Amino acid sequence: MQRLSSRMNCFRASAMPRQKTEAITFLDIHKLIVEKKRLHDELGLVTARQQQIQQRIAWLNQQVAQLERGIQEKRGFTKTGFSSLQDEFPNNFDTLLVDY
Numbered sequence: 001m002q003r004l005s006s007r008m009n010c011f012r013a014s015a016m017p018r019q020k021t022e023a024i025t026f027l028d029i030h031k032l033i034v035e036k037k038r039l040h041d042e043l044g045l046v047t048a049r050q051q052q053i054q055q056r057i058a059w060l061n062q063q064v065a066q067l068e069r070g071i072q073e074k075r076g077f078t079k080t081g082f083s084s085l086q087d088e089f090p091n092n093f094d095t096l097l098v099d100y
Contacts, residue, residue, distance in 0.1 A: 075099075 018024075
């Protein structure tokens with residue numbers, strides 16, 4: 001127990017910060033340059049991913065528009081076909097149009 005307490009007395013905390021040496025300054029510069037390079041690389045990846053996402057969104061918009069045109073064409077064909085059939089039958093009964 002005495003050894004532990006004597007060791008604790010050896011360690012002193014200084015209230016004054018260490019003086020910056022040239023080596024510490026170069027180390028700080030190196031850390032900043034490494035972080036800058038990492039962030040630059042990450043930005044390149046994010047930009048590439050952004051372009052992929054925008055291309056995918058454009059493709060999805062084209063697919064939706066194409067399917068909507070197909071629906072409109074089918075609806076137009078069904079209504080036209082139904083109205084032409086309606087002209088052939090007499091008008092003594094009621095008609096009901098049901099879309100699914």
